Amino acid sequence: MSAPLKLLGAAYLLPDRMGGSRCREREWDGPADDRLADPELIGRWFALDAAEARRLDRTSRALCLAAAATGLPGLLGEAERLETAIVRVTALGSYPTDLAFAESLEPESTVAAGLFPFTLPSTALGAVAARFGLGGPIISLSPTAPEEPLERQVFAAAVPLLLRGEARVVVAIAGDFDGTPRGGPGLTLTVYGIAR
């Protein structure tokens, strides 16, 4: 590596708590008080109307929340935002949303048209980009080796974007928050903002 990199912020999201460099650790109240499922609350957090917030899937809401918790959006000027990439390494991708959409295809169900675009893992990254005005490359990757930490894998993909000058800042996201359409145990989502 030829140039030192700066860590601008970091955040984590777990099924029972979240925290980040720009927010105090908070506990969730558990599945009965699932804040990510509440479009009114999500709308207030991100200055969206509830209808717009409702159109995001849970993964998108989780990624927006984690990106906000890094504090990056407040640190970046408009020019930097246009040069900010998002890279994610995810084992599950959009699997929870895939299942929810597939369930809606059952003969007696109504097709959940609004969910369909989120059955592609990059759509959730697009939601983060749209939310915070990030115009650099978006890359969603599957893990290359199950035994290698996802953080190492996402940094391996993110750092070259900075070194080649394709981005001034990278939001590097490792892992998954949901294991099923209704949440899952033991999953970790971590987000790092890095720059040259």
Added chain:
Amino acid sequence: MNGSIAITGAGIVSAAGIGCDAAAAALAAGRSFLGHLRRFASPRCGALPVGEVVELDVAAGASRVVALARTAASEALASAGLPPVLGTRGDGTALVLGTCVGGMPESEVALARERSGAPVDPGVWLRHECGAATAAVARAIGARGPRLTVSTACSSGAQAIALAGELLAAGECELALAGGADALCALTLNGFASLLALDPAGCRPFDRERRGTSLGEGAAFLALEREDSARARGAPVLARLLGSANTCDAYHPTAPDPEGAGALRALQRALAAAGREPADVDYVNAHGTGTVENDRAEGRALAALFRERAPPISSTKGTFGHALGAAGAIEAVVAVLALTRGFLPGTAGFTAADPECRIEPLREFLRGRPRLTLSNSFGFGGNNTVLCLGAAEPGP
């Protein structure tokens, strides 16, 4: 990406058949290869035209995406003068695959069996994840270098090729097989239908009456090498990857920026990475899905880039259908065929220009000598990937 990468092999499987010759003949014929869905029943969408690969033999329970990818990768290796299973060269060979659905076609069958109480092979769930397809193809061809799986919606295949170029430029591999593969499945067919994004009359890119895309399936791969290693083994160079760029609209999770601002930035950056100007471009293979919003946004981006001096532009999705994660790779192979065989593809399905798009695509197949092409691939999430591909020899 900066710096030229040699393209020494190409392979493609599409609705028109298996192989580059079938694809080139389909483009020369100028007709659509869309037809009725045969492989599975779809009560809601069975009447919609699709670009299905009918020649491919896939063993029961085996992954259709892997079968498509292996077939295209084999052709790419053969045309690069390489054996179907790489020996010692496999250590320095990367495999980069773009896919959206991964093992979903088989998972859907397994889910239906599970619901009906029938036994299910648990291995199907291990093959569901997109990366499993990459691992299977890498094993099959003996690629033991870097292995990446890209899932960025409809730009996946193009982004896989761009990433492979970066791996080569960084010296992380000597040879890269890069492309995309996707198979038709109920999830995507019902999904696009539920968004009213499928045209019952078939995909009509940039046409005034267009009503949506037509889904397809297929795979395509390029064999990419650093110039020095291609030269060292005496490989014939088909074309060159001169530059690439990737941007995000940052506009909406699913809708494109109406003015195509993100796409325009990607076009400009790809040309800058290649050290070329808009006036140097001889042909653009547009993303051209046939949806009202996408074609309008892309047309505006192209019009803003080229102003009154647009080169021939066409979309080949009316011929093959929109193969999602494979589409960008299929269209990169089309661009390589245009450069090597000397033609400009037409736009099957197009009959009347839409002034809202601000461009008029090439209708008919033409013979020509393009030297520099752009291949556009855009996707949900606002992804915009542009590849800049040049002839093996720059020409006058």
